[in-house]
Amino acid sequence: MKTRHIAMIGAAAAAALYLCVNFETTEEHYAAKENEKNTVGSVYLSVDCKTFLNTDKAKSYIDKGVIPSDGEIIKKTAYNISEGDSAFTVLKTAVDKNRIIIDYDNVSGKSVYVKGISSVYEYDGGDLSGWMYSVNGEFPTVASSDYYLSDGDVVAWVYSCNLGKDVGDTF
Amino acid sequence: MIGRCILDRCHPLTLLVWYMYVIPITVLVHDPIITAVSLLFGIVHIIMIVGLPKLSTVLYCAAFMTAAAIANPLFSHTGVTVLFFMNGLPVTLESLLYGVEMSAAACAVMLWCVSLTHFMTTDKITMLFGSVTPKLAVLLSLTLRFIPMIREKHRNIINAQKGFDGRSESRRTLKFYLSVYSALTSQLLEDSVEIADSMCSRGIRLKGRTFYSEFKIRRYDGVMMTITLLAMTGIIILKANGAGEFEFYPFITGFDFSVYNDLMYAAFAIVCTMCLYN
Incomplete structure (x- = not known):
């Protein structure tokens, strides 16, 4: 009786694991993103953490090759977008192309919060630090996954050490 | 009990000071060498002196520790060495190693607590807090x-x-x-x-009641207590000066055998050896 219960729970757990979790090797993860959908335009995207360079941790990060010495993780590049692409999905495309790891919370299944790009995390540069994004120079007040892009937008992901005041956000 | 040990003979106060040194340092200092030393002495101490608990208890413990070590990389994605991707998020070597270190520390603390309940008997507790x-x-x-x-x-x-x-x-x-x-x-x-x-x-509430205790502070209590308290002060000073700062995230800093760290490892290991001293 008891053994059967354990076996059933084990089987259910294995099935849940198989259905809900998607395991990929590093190569598979970066290769899978190549198939393009029909493009509706292109946007410019850049990722930089210049404000992080002033912190104590920056030197060891640069020495280990985690971030480049000028703080520009991804230089301004054009990326094709398809229907329904948001500031977050473009960032995901860009980091996968450049083989940079990012970490984000996607708990509610809709809005995404980006915690870290290239091992530079929120709170690494002080209590008020974290990643922000701007589109055409303005800092939107919605989550990056809810901001849908249109042709010609300029998206900049920047690391702020002071709630955005040091990267040009006025609120 | 299968072996003899100084912890059995010493004064309860010495015992308390000794455990209040070993357990908090194992918990608070996240250095793989401190954890390894603590775990090693804990295992040898339990096997040689206290005696092994039931096999099922050991197995449950091992299963719990393995689960704890595996669970960390599933929830923490920090680290630069990517092993594979799970649901689009990286599972990294650093967070796996951090999980292993944490579960080893938890395991060591559990061993010390087994030892604590073994040696710190009720009469000793009553003696310590009674007055x-x-x-x-x-x-x-x-x-x-x-x-x-x-x-x-x-x-x-x-x-x-x-x-x-x-x-x-x-x-x-x-x-x-x-x-x-x-x-x-x-x-x-x-x-x-x-x-x-x-x-x-029996007059538990009477005023001016004195306590009888069979424990006396002997010379080896003095020696043990002095060494433990000195080592404790030393470690606090060394920690304040930046010893034992082993970083796991986002990349492992590597072992640092500077003078401060070596002193800290020595101070911890010397006190740990007391649990095997007869």
């Missing part, structure tokens, strides 16, 4: 005594109820367990009233 806070001492010793007593009583009542019930284990109803619970509660209440009465009649 300071007699109420707390009585409460502690009563509570500690109650736990094994409850288990014993529970087993007895279940055995008795089985005779009345006559059904197999899988067919027992909630009513059966409720009646066991009710009997257990009333027995325990009765017992505690009896204990309270007997304590009162």
Whole structure:
């Protein structure tokens, strides 16, 4: 009786694991993103953490090759977008192309919060630090996954050490 | 107990100081060498002196530790060495190693707690806190005594109820367990009233009551206490000066055998060896 219960729970757990979790090797993860959908335009995207360079941790990060010495993780590049692409999905495309790891919370299944790009995390540069994004120079007040892009937008992901005041956000 | 050990003979105060040194440092200093030293001494101490607990307990512990080590990389994605991707998020070597280190530290603390409950018997606790806070001492010793007593009583009542019930284990109803619970509660209440009465009649509440204790502070207590307290002060000073700063995230800093760190490892290891000293 008891053994059967354990076996059933084990089987259910294995099935849940198989259905809900998607395991990929590093190569598979970066290769899978190549198939393009029909493009509706292109946007410019850049990722930089210049404000992080002033912190104590920056030197060891640069020495280990985690971030480049000028703080520009991804230089301004054009990326094709398809229907329904948001500031977050473009960032995901860009980091996968450049083989940079990012970490984000996607708990509610809709809005995404980006915690870290290239091992530079929120709170690494002080209590008020974290990643922000701007589109055409303005800092939107919605989550990056809810901001849908249109042709010609300029998206900049920047690391702020002071709630955005040091990267040009006025609120 | 299968071996002899100085922790068994020494004064309760020495014992308390010793555990208050080893356990917090194992918990608070996240350095793989400190953890390894603590775990190693804990294992040898348990095997040679305290005696192994039941195999099932050891297996449960091992399963829990493995689960804890594996769970960390599933929830923490920090780290630069990517092993594979899970649901689009990286699973990294650094967070796996951090999980292993944390579970090893937890394992070491569990071993020290097994040792603590083995050597810190009720009479020693009563002796330690008796003169300071007699109420707390009585409460502690009563509570500690109650736990094994409850288990014993529970087993007895279940055995008795089985005779009345006559059904197999899988067919027992909630009513059966409720009646066991009710009997257990009333027995325990009765017992505690009896204990309270007997304590009162022995004069637990009298003013100016003195305590008899069979423990004396001997010379080796002084030596042990001095070494432990010196090492404790040393480690606090070294930690304040930046020793034992092993970083896992986002990349492992590597072992640092600077003078400060070496002193800290030595201070910890010397005190740990006392648990094997006869």
